[in-house]
Amino acid sequence: MKNIRVAAVQYEHAPSDKSANLEKIRQFVAQAARHKVEIISFPECCITGYWHLRHLTREQLADVAEPVFDGPSSQALMSLAREYRMTIGAGLIEITKEGNFHNAYVVAMPDGNQHCHRKIHAFVSQYLTSGSDYTVFDSPHECRLGVLTCYDNNIGENVRITALKGTEILLAPHQTGGCRSNNPNTMGLVDRALWDNRHNDPQAIEEELRGPKGRGWLLRWLPTRAHDNGIFLIFSNGVGVDDDEIRTGNSMIIDPYGRVLAETCKAGDDIVIADLDASLLDQSTGRRWIKTRRPELYHPLTTPTGLERDTRSVRFDKKGI
Numbered sequence: 418m419k420n421i422r423v424a425a426v427q428y429e430h431a432p433s434d435k436s437a438n439l440e441k442i443r444q445f446v447a448q449a450a451r452h453k454v455e456i457i458s459f460p461e462c463c464i465t466g467y468w469h470l471r472h473l474t475r476e477q478l479a480d481v482a483e484p485v486f487d488g489p490s491s492q493a494l495m496s497l498a499r500e501y502r503m504t505i506g507a508g509l510i511e512i513t514k515e516g517n518f519h520n521a522y523v524v525a526m527p528d529g530n531q532h533c534h535r536k537i538h539a540f541v542s543q544y545l546t547s548g549s550d551y552t553v554f555d556s557p558h559e560c561r562l563g564v565l566t567c568y569d570n571n572i573g574e575n576v577r578i579t580a581l582k583g584t585e586i587l588l589a590p591h592q593t594g595g596c597r598s599n600n601p602n603t604m605g606l607v608d609r610a611l612w613d614n615r616h617n618d619p620q621a622i623e624e625e626l627r628g629p630k631g632r633g634w635l636l637r638w639l640p641t642r643a644h645d646n647g648i649f650l651i652f653s654n655g656v657g658v659d660d661d662e663i664r665t666g667n668s669m670i671i672d673p674y675g676r677v678l679a680e681t682c683k684a685g686d687d688i689v690i691a692d693l694d695a696s697l698l699d700q701s702t703g704r705r706w707i708k709t710r711r712p713e714l715y716h717p718l719t720t721p722t723g724l725e726r727d728t729r730s731v732r733f734d735k736k737g738i
Contacts, residue, residue, distance in 0.1 A: 418560040418695040424457040427668040428686040429657030432466035450501040458653040464509040467592040468660035482512035494525035528557040534564035540729040553582040567591040580646035592655040594631040594665025607663035615684040622684040631665030644675030647703030673701035
C-alpha cells in the first residue's frame, strides 16, 4: 500500500429519490476532487434511501431497485469515477436477473472496474436476500480494499476474514445511530425536535450526536475493528431524518491502531478527509497479533451452537439492538 488520501461522507438522503441523492454524491465527489481525494465512501443505501424500505411492498421495492453495474446508478458512479479519477463507493437496492433483492454497495474505480458487496446481514426488508460472499479486491491506487455494510461490521468474524483476505482499507458504510431500542444500554431515539431546531440551537443536537446514541456508542466497538485487524477503516453514515428515526452521522476515518484520524459531529451533510500513512500497517498491533493465530484451535467458530437466528428476527425482536 502507498500513502493515500481518503474521504468519508455523511448526508441526509431523500427516500426513494435517486436523482436527488445522486446529485448530492456528485457535489461531494467534486468537492473531494478539489482536495485531491483518491477514495471516497458514501453511506449504505444512500442512493435509494434506507429506513423507509421496511414499509415497501415487493412491487414498490422493485420500483426503487435496479441492476448493479448495468443500472443507471452504477453507470453514474462509474462516470464520476472516470471523470474525477477517484474510487467511489455508494449503496443502493439491487435487483438481480432472477428477481432477488440485495442491499448492495457498489464501488466504481477510475480504471473502469467495479465491485459490488451484497450485505451479509440484510434485515431492513423481508424481501431482501443476504449476501454470502466477502468483498476484497485490489484498487488502482496501490491498495487493497474490503467492504462490509453496517451490521456486517458488528460481527467480528466478518472483519477478521476480510483482513485475512488482505484488506488494507475497509469501507464500512452504515445507516446507524439513533436507533429505537428497548435496551437502555444501546442507542435509543434522538429527539426529532432537537433535529428540527438544529439551525437555531446547533449545540443541543450536536451534543446528542456525540453522546451514547451516536459517537459514544460507536467508540465502544468501531475502533476495535480497525485495531484488532491492523487495517484502516472508513466509516460513512447517514445523518438526519431517516423515516421515523434520526441518524447520527459521526462519519470518521480510523487508523490501524484504532485512532480516529478525522471525524465530524455536525448535524448535517458533511465530509471528512484524512491522509493514510501506509507505514503504520506492517507493525500495527492487530497485524502482529494475527501472525500469532492458532487456527487449529478455532474449529468451534464454524460449529453451529443451536443458538443461531436470522439477522432480521434478532434485529426486530422486542429486546432491541
